[in-house]
Each structure stands twice: as C-alpha cells, then as structure tokens.
Amino acid sequence: MSEELSDFLDEVEDPSLAQSQAASDVLPGDRQEYPVQPAEPFIEFDKVSIAFGDRKVLDQVSFHVGRGQTLCILGRSGVGKSVSLRILLGFLKADSGSVRVQGQEITTMDERALQQIRKDVTMVFQNGALFDSLTVGENIAFPLREQGGLAEDQIQQLVTRMLDLVEASETVNMLPSSLSTGQKRCIAIARALASQPTAILYDEPTTMVDPIMARLIGDLIQRLKRQLGLTSIVVTHDMRFAHRLADLVLFLEGGTVRFFGTIDQFYACDDPHVTQFLHMDAFILPNMNKQPSAAVSK
Ligand SMILES: Nc1ncnc2c1ncn2[C@@H]1O[C@H](COP(=O)(O)OP(=O)(O)O)[C@@H](O)[C@H]1O
Numbered sequence: 001m002s003e004e005l006s007d008f009l010d011e012v013e014d015p016s017l018a019q020s021q022a023a024s025d026v027l028p029g030d031r032q033e034y035p036v037q038p039a040e041p042f043i044e045f046d047k048v049s050i051a052f053g054d055r056k057v058l059d060q061v062s063f064h065v066g067r068g069q070t071l072c073i074l075g076r077s078g079v080g081k082s083v084s085l086r087i088l089l090g091f092l093k094a095d096s097g098s099v100r101v102q103g104q105e106i107t108t109m110d111e112r113a114l115q116q117i118r119k120d121v122t123m124v125f126q127n128g129a130l131f132d133s134l135t136v137g138e139n140i141a142f143p144l145r146e147q148g149g150l151a152e153d154q155i156q157q158l159v160t161r162m163l164d165l166v167e168a169s170e171t172v173n174m175l176p177s178s179l180s181t182g183q184k185r186c187i188a189i190a191r192a193l194a195s196q197p198t199a200i201l202y203d204e205p206t207t208m209v210d211p212i213m214a215r216l217i218g219d220l221i222q223r224l225k226r227q228l229g230l231t232s233i234v235v236t237h238d239m240r241f242a243h244r245l246a247d248l249v250l251f252l253e254g255g256t257v258r259f260f261g262t263i264d265q266f267y268a269c270d271d272p273h274v275t276q277f278l279h280m281d282a283f284i285l286p287n288m289n290k291q292p293s294a295a296v297s298k
C-alpha cells in the first residue's frame with residue numbers, strides 16, 4: 001500500500017480524534033477554532049468576472065480560503081454561487097480575473113492539468129450524481145477504478161472506510177434508488193472522499209433534505225474538516241448551517257461581493273443588505289437559538 005494511502009486511512013481511523021469529535025459535535029453552535037495557515041490561501045479568486053450574453057453574473061469577485069478552513073458562500077438564488085464553483089474547477093472559463101489553487105493559476109490550464117486539480121478539489125453535486133445501476137459500494141469504487149493505480153483489495157478497503165466515515169456501512173450493497181435524498185448525499189460525500197482530496201466543494205448540501213438529515217450532513221462536514229483537515233467551500237442559503245460550519249463567509253449580491261470576512265464579522269456587519277439577509281433568514285427559520293442575539297436583533 002502506498003505511504004500516502006496508508007496515512008490517509010490512519011487519519012480516517014484515529015479513534016482519539018473520532019472520540020473528541022463525537023463529544024464536541026453535539027454542542028450547539030460549535031464552531032471550533034481550527035489551526036489555519038493564513039499566509040498562503042489554498043483557493044483564491046482575484047477580480048473574477050463572467051457574463052452570459054449581456055448578463056454579467058460575476059463582476060470582479062475576489063475571495064480566498066486557507067487550507068483547512070471552511071468558506072460558506074451565501075446569496076439568493078441565481079446570484080452566481082454554482083457558477084463560482086464551476087469556474088473554480090475549470091468547467092467554466094472566467095472572462096477575466098485570476099483563479100488559483102495552491103498558487104497554481106487554473107484559468108489558463110489545459111484539460112489534463114485541470115483533471116489533476118479536480119482530483120485535489122472534488123465537488124459533491126446536489127443530486128449526488130450517483131449511477132443508478134451500480135450499488136453504493138460500486139459507486140464509490142468507480143472513480144478509484146477509473147483513476148487506476150490501486151489494487152482491488154485497496155479499493156475495497158477504501159470503500160469500507162469511507163462508508164464507515166459517513167456512517168452508512170449498511171448501504172454498501174444497496175442501489176441508490178432505495179436511498180433517501182440525504183443518504184444519497186452522504187454516499188456522494190463518501191465517493192468524493194475516496195479519491196483523497198485536499199478540498200471539497202458542496203453545492204447546497206441540505207436542500208431538499210429534512211432537518212434531521214441536514215443536521216447529520218452538517219455534523220459530517222464538520223467532522224471531516226477536523227478529522228482530515230479538509231478545506232471546504234459550502235454553498236448554502238441555510239444560515240444555521242453556515243453559522244455552524246463557516247470560518248469565512250462570502251455573500252454575493254447582484255454579481256458582486258457584498259461581504260467577505262469571518263462569520264463573526266458577518267454577524268457584526270451593519271451593511272443593510274447583510275442585515276436584511278440575516279433578518280429574512282431569521283424570519284424563515286425562527287428557531288435561531290444558536291445564533292448570537294446581536295445578529296437577530298439588528
Ligand atoms: N452555462 C450557462 N449559460 C448561461 N447562463 C448561465 C449558465 N450557467 C449559469 N447561468 C446563469 O447564471 C446565473 C447564476 O447561476 P448560478 O450560479 O447557478 O446561481 P446560484 O447562485 O443559484 O447557484 C443564473 O442566472 C443562471 O441562469
């Protein structure tokens with residue numbers, strides 16, 4: 001087994017980590033300080049713009065996220081959140097600006113180099129993008145077989161560990177059609193993790209799942225961050241979710257960055273657009289007991 005794979009499996013399995021996380025995961029509103037390296041951003045957008053026809057969707061958008069940090073991208077529907085993720089993975093080309101992953105400029109990369117980036121930075125799609133005709137285990141194994149380089153027993157080991165990690169071992173032989181939306185999302189996360197990414201992107205991971213499942217997905221994202229030190233970008237419009245997970249917040253409006261900063265700065269921000277967004281959310285989700293009172297009373 002390669003040293004890298006064996007280190008990865010050790011990290012996944014370290015029981016002391018798992019225990020301390022299990023205890024802290026149940027604390028309400030737990031945003032633990034995570035040792036980040038602020039000097040070198042892991043992912044960086046610098047004045048990125050893109051238009052579709054006449055419609056400018058992103059206009060000089062800049063933000064960054066350091067290794068091991070979680071950035072939540074907030075904003076109304078159609079504001080360019082998913083477009084930002086697609087630009088980051090090179091599926092869409094920005095009209096101007098710079099996008100760097102670990103200091104590497106991706107806007108000028110060829111498809112082959114982009115494929116390597118997509119291995120380091122993987123995306124969990126909203127619909128899970130699972131193959132209906134393959135079992136859960138085969139779905140997780142699929143990209144590993146495609147990539148090559150791993151023996152079948154290593155693949156099986158990874159599948160088992162990843163399913164353990166997302167607490168869905170019992171689904172290994174099930175077909176996606178027999179799973180709930182929330183379970184499918186957990187399996188999609190397991191599949192993304194199996195390729196040992198450094199960063200993971202989640203596009204609206206709690207949309208269309210019940211509140212309990214949303215909570216479980218939040219626990220999982222938080223656990224992965226702590227246990228594996230993963231850098232994460234989470235697109236969400238669920239403020240409770242953002243409050244729980246975010247180190248940094250990017251709030252997009254009308255194609256521009258209305259706010260970029262820490263989650264605490266976001267709550268303390270007196271920009272009327274931000275307070276209106278927080279108010280609206282407090283109205284839609286009245287059970288905001290985890291949020292600092294200052295944010296709701298503004
Ligand atoms: N490939 C595309 N071609 C044309 N318009 C697009 C394309 N992708 C996204 N858009 C438009 O860009 C805007 C932002 O989309 P998106 O990033 O998906 O929004 P959201 O913030 O809800 O994720 C929308 O108006 C959408 O219709």
Ligand SMILES: [Mg+2]
Nearest residue numbers: 081082083203
């Ligand atoms: Mg979207």
